[in-house]
Amino acid sequence: MKILVCISHVPDTTSKINFTDNDTKFDTSGVQFVINPYDEFVLTRSMWFKERQGASVTVVNVGNAVTEPTLRKALAIGADDAIRVNTEPVDGMSVAKELAEIVKNGGYDLVLAGKESSDYNGQMVPGMLAALTDFNFVNGCVGMEVDGTNVTATREIDGGSETVATSLPLVVGGQKGIVEESHLRIPNMRGIMMARKKPLNVVESVSSENATSSQSFEKPAPKGAVKLVDADNVDELISLLHNEAKVI
């Protein structure tokens, strides 16, 4: 089984967010970038497929050279090789089109991606990729097993879960549950050393017209200070929630 794991390179959630160039660009100075937390779950699941079922694991990112440390980290966690599509990602559709090229040319059976990235939470790319490649698609996946080409997967639904039967080739948008938080792997020294020698192939992008483009950024309106209520005066809190906030 050939697995492709899509890795997004995102600002750490604790980063301070600022914009430059008249609020048209995200200010990356001083921002720490990490593997998208949702992708960490599917990357760890791919390691289980590798160790238990002999799968090969390629990681891919669409981005310029600054994303390479993120791909090296994925290699250190245990992926066999990496691909970087050398272009600045513009929108979900353009990234999905780049990835569709990689999938078609690479003969992958299973594509794993976090269901969303922690920066825009858009949940666009995995579904678009599945539609562009005509692969089956399970989103919000919280568990899966592969037997030959048959796949049983569980996805989160509102208020519960749904079990589905599907088959390879398949794109999965995964989340916590596909492995648990405690299963997540962090690179060890041996992994980091080995990652340096693993192939990281840079491929050029397939140019396409962008369907959407960023015009500007905004910050939310500054929030007023918290209104503190005395601990032995919960009546006041109830009154504020009823009369002022009008939420009860």
Added chain:
Amino acid sequence: MTFKNIDMSVLVYASSTDGKFKKSAFEVVSYGKKVAEQLGTNVVALTINANDASELQNYGAETIVTVSNDQLSVFNAKAYASVVKQVAGAKGASIIVVDSSIDGLYLGPLVSVALNAGYVSNVVAAPSSTSPFILKRKAFSNKGFNNTEVSTENKVIGLAKNSYGVHENAVSASTESFDVAISDADFGVKSTAIEKATGKVTIADADVVVSAGRGLKGPENWGMIEELAEVLGAATACSKPVSDLGWRPHAEHVGQTGKPVASNLYIAIGISGAIQHLAGINASKVKVVINTDPEAPFFKAADYGIVGDAFEVVPQLISKLKDFKAQNS
């Protein structure tokens, strides 16, 4: 009568579960009506196996297209995307609006590719301009917004939950049923079992969410959280450490990598307010924090706060809320 450009009508998919609409269906129809007004066109609402589609005319749906098909009794993203495409074609719709439920977010990208449409999800407002077509969406874990131009002729808008709001706007709708063509190829993913807790308010549907953290000291202390939630008709939720410790089920974990919350009221009890937690809940309209530590970061994010011990404050709150509910019911 004003001229309406019916070549570019707005198609809203109003989702239903077991035949019933949720608030999000009324919100997307309200939103679709607004966008249609901006463009001088009609809004068409699509329902699949809904019991009473006529409810949608209260929110501005001038045309309601009903699809009834046993093969579509359980949500299937690919098949539903095919339905949306067929109806969009038949009604000449160039703008499609879907909600941000779990199923809506599954559906959106498939519709986008099927219609060769630019897609923007987590949209929080009506277009600030229709030419160019500009949408405001959430960015950077809700710490900012991005104004995005959609330049394709067809457009798919994923509306963030509880962002535009439900707006009553009664019209008299024409309702028509639509026969869809469904093929086996649409069912490459087949539902084999569904497990759902019954009788509980889900975090996604709840207007009020009561959430608790490690400050509760142990799972045996959740009785008062559940009681508070019951009094408020709220869903219960928890912080990540609490679900990691196994005190509460993972399904209750809210925050980044857990469930997102966009309720009207979010009450955080014994939760310090780590950035990852706030990233998942800060779309809620009003936030209340109860915490012993006045330095807890949650106080900076909250609208109302009580510095105090949950074990003293929460029982009082339950008792006073019961009185309040008795007086106001």
